[in-house]
Amino acid sequence: MTIELILDGKRTALEILPGQNLLQALRGASRFSVKLGCETGDCGSCTVLLDGEPVNSCVVAAARAAGRSVTTLEGLLGDPLMQRLQRELVDKGAVQCGYCSPGMLISLYALLKQDEAPTDRDVREALSGNLCRCTGYVKPVEAALAVAATLGGAS
Template sequence: MRKQLITLTVNGDRCEVAVTPDMRLLDLIRDELELKGTKEGCGEGECGACTVIMNGLPVNACLVLAPQAAEADIVTIEGLTTNGTMSLLQRQFLDNGAVQCGFCSPGMIMTAKALLDDNPAPSEDDVRDALSGNLCRCTGYEKIVDAVLVTAALVGQGSAESVPGEGGAA
């Protein structure tokens, strides 16, 4: 299949990647850029494990074709760590017990980040709504919801640590 060269920004880095028309953004991220933090759970947009932020919005990377990501600004889970230090949101996932097997965690964290970027003071219902497209089979969601609410509260209180990463305070 003929390849085309596209340019996009991933975690702040400009990348030029040769893609085929049928390549998924997920394959571009995992196989071409070797960013293995983004997971594939179902390949059909039902589990949210492959969620990344594309131009500020959370998307299932398995449902976006790589050519559609030309000139896009993409943030993956790797983009939330700055010089080896996790973001406040990731830290709260750990401190609140929101990570068990961890396979859903990258997608879950990206969805939560997109929510907090958009709504810095969400209610529990807001959080549950936002996360409803991300499946987790280990935790029963309660500690994930808590992690997001605690992060919002800490950011709202002007915690010394803001949430590093692309595009926003949280």
């Protein structure tokens, strides 16, 4: 079946299978920042924004995205907030293997869009769906709080 959606800001037609998940559909559309890690909605490597909210694209049916807006990291590369998050993750040493980084970035972006003054706990809640086996989360959390501090709402 074919669905139409707004993919990274552009009206796009995607050829999908009825039971396919959004993760596979997006990788099929060359959105390689969307990573496969578990396909059970637990690891968050495939996190994208669906109508602005972070979702695990592996447990969202691709067909469900019809008529909606889907944003991947590829679609946010020019976004100033995303660029700050990327810079801070890189500078703080929060990128080790980097496989979970795109998903983490999407989750943190969604958090900071909704809350400019998150606490350590808020950041951890926002990252609760992004499993990282390399960092122990210390540096990703540090990086997120550092970006939040520049947004003027440090807490």
